[in-house]
Amino acid sequence: MTFLAKPKIHHPSLPVNALGFTRRDYEGPVSTLCAGCGHDSISAAVIQAFFELAVPPHRVAKLSGIGCSSKTPTYFLGQSHGFNTVHGRMPSVLTGANLANRSLLYLGVSGDGDSASIGLGQFAHLMRRNVDMTYLVENNGVYGLTKGQFSATADKGSRSKRGAANDDEPIDLVMMALTLGASYVARGFSGDKDQLVPLIVGAVRHKGAALIDVVSPCVAFNNHPGSTKSYDYVRAHNEAVNRLDFMPERAPITTSQAPGETRDIVMHDGSTMRLKRLDAEYDPSDKVGAMAYLESHRARGVVVTGLLYVAENASDMHDALQTVDAPLNQLPDAELVPGSAALAGINASLR
């Protein structure tokens, strides 16, 4: 842990976004995680993504559960709303918050323990309801706060720092999210921000549940030979299927690239996301193909990263429930409390 506050001074040429903020304005206090933790890189990627999105910080709600990962929202978006829930309960609290106020951008931050063990049920239901949010899993495969036991996402056969092998099958949150109906599913690596930042930008812009499973090495307990979530292992086995890029709105689309190399996806806010295909056979709109691809590569020990699945024109929970457009805190009393006559009418209709 660092005791020093990061100086407010920044590079003289640091750019500002459309709101006049620098990247530094999206930071939080200095991290108290172990030096070298992958989670800190993810925090830096979140900061960069929200800077690029030029989001007014007070329009973001960041919710998390318990764990190293769930501490991180403190270290970014210091001007945004935050909520640390009970262990594994971030999805239900976030769902409730989203129902009450749909005008905020929701960022759920969780870890492999928080989402794949104690919160697995909550994770599943958030995905199947397609709550409009960005779900970041900071996945290091160990319980860092309790000194490095295997978590539910640790690969079978990987070894702990003390040499013990993991005998259990891993839970693959990406695969689960796909089967449960998430409409934006990606995997990133904390050590590759060039890839991760656009994935976060895309997830924030996406309407519906967007999962990004970020492999994030634990320097204290899971960064040794034999681990499948170490910096070295992931670098050696990482296979990116595509790269994301964002087009300014209404920018002319250049056709310099060979057909099939890129694919433009129009987001619901009208902006365009350009996918540069690195593997020509990979089609992120084909869910079944994606699942087969992921499974076959997993069997070979390859960590597939990139935007793995995206459903264009996805709908979300509010569409399904046909809720009002306005956040509840903006509805006048007359609409929120229609009175006993309206209640009697509803009751009568159900008799």
Add this chain to the structure above:
Amino acid sequence: MNPTDITQPEYFHKVVDCQWACPAHTPVPEYIRLIAQGRYDDAYLINWKSNVFPGILGRTCDRPCEPACRRVRVEVGSPEHRKAGAKPEPVAICRLKRVAADYKSDVRARLPKPAARMNGKRVALVGGGPASLTVARDLAPHGYHCVVFDADPKAGGMMRTQIPKFRLPDRVIDEECGYVLDLGIEFRGGTRIDSMAKLLGEGYDAVFVGSGAPRGRDLDMPGRKEAARHIHIGIDWLSSVSFGHTTSIGRRVVVLGGGNTAMDCCRSARRLGGEKVDVVVRSGFDEMKASPWEKEDAQHEGIPIHNFLVPKAFLHEGGRLIGITFDRVAAKYDAKGRRELVPTGEPEVRFDCDDVLVAVGQENAFPWIERDLGIAFDRWGMPVVDKVTMASTRPGVFFGGDAAFGPKNIIWAVAHGHDAAISIDRHCRGEDVAKRPPPTFLVTSQKMGIHEWSYDNAITSDRRYRVPLKDTVIALKDIRQEVELGFDAKLAFAEAQRCLNCDVQTVFTDKLCIECDACVDICPMDCITFTANGDEADLRARLRAPAANLAQDLYVSGALASRRVMAKDEDVCLHCGLCAERCPTGAWDMKKSFIEMSHCGDTPRIRLPKRESAGIAAEAAE
């Protein structure tokens, strides 16, 4: 790019901008830390070793270190400074030096002693100013018999004669010249050397010429002769004031010239009865040669500076000066960017005055050096002097200070003196003077514990503190009344904390790096980038923040596991050590690079950490 070689002192030395810019290469951050710790004696001695006259320089130095100070570039990016609309300013290095001199205890016991045994070599030093005294100080403890000649009765040279007492009191000059003369140096005051041939005939083993640039330039204009009684050459007048020969001046005074001498003239005139003192310069205000702070000091005392006025004639009546006329000019730049002052055609400007001080430059004069001695002079009448060894074309004769390359300043004179002393020593031993000793270069980790460093790495956002001044009304009454009061201990501490400790270097060991990006994420200035290698121009453009300042180096590592390299732009690094604090493997460490120039007789010490990878353990074992 090839990996940066940090085993050579030059690389880290360049990072310490102040020290690199200082002609004598004083280890600035080292003494500033000592001042912050209240260790004034130690701070003074570091200075004394390097620049011989800390108390004098702490009041009068031309401070090339301050414009170079990294703090200026850093404050450009400080949100607090921008909000306050403040001008980025360097650490007050010069005035902190004075603090060490002001608050030290009696340091005489820690200074070198006169040589116990003389080595039989005799060295003559012409002129008793900073250059000669430096040479004498470096040589005397090694047994050289140094004889310093000066036309004035007391040692100090221009420091005593040309710098007004309200900037530099006599007691400071007496003290610091005394430390040098106490080393067993023979000072022959009131002795002007009129013939080099005669001096050489006296059998000295070496001769050093540190006679300064004693001749003030005159201004030949109509009326010069007629009004001569009221037209004074700046440096001569200052020297006459300094010795108490001149104690008054007319009510209205015009000072011609825009250098530091002009500033000293106008401020002195203000104290000797000049009620209306005006400085008039040919060029624009911004192009004046005077240091910005000296211009500020003059203006603070109610002296206006008029620019773009070229003097035309002295007006006189019956041998009495009544005024000066000027042509108004404007600066025009030709295609090559050369400036020309073109008359605007406006009516001439007239300043009524009773006295004029001409401070339009100084010249060297060597009428006393015969031209048949093998000492070559160039076509401007300047001696041909080697820039490194200070040797003239005649073996055994050396030059330094203003006498070598024309008017500069005290700190350059000191630097020349050190170089000349090394040469004289080698010459007297029959060794090749071209061979120079390397500097002392010690690299030491500052790590004390997991997040503990042996220096204050927190960055303050304080703005530069002003040196308290004596009330102008009181200050103007007495020309011997020192204007600047100097920092008190509290202000000195606060100002010292503005220093970024640029000598505490960020040292990177590529073998230890796991490329976790922790340093990249924490660096407040975006100095660090991990990227594919390339040539320098290409790398500079690809860093997290463009490295546009070409005067500042890139620190590039060897190839890492991912085949990328670490590239760090030294330009605006805060030396806060956060990269090292957030590094999980100790690939980054904060190591102090102590670099000290070797002077005559020094044995340079060199210590590089032996095993980079073992971190603290290896250094503790050393």
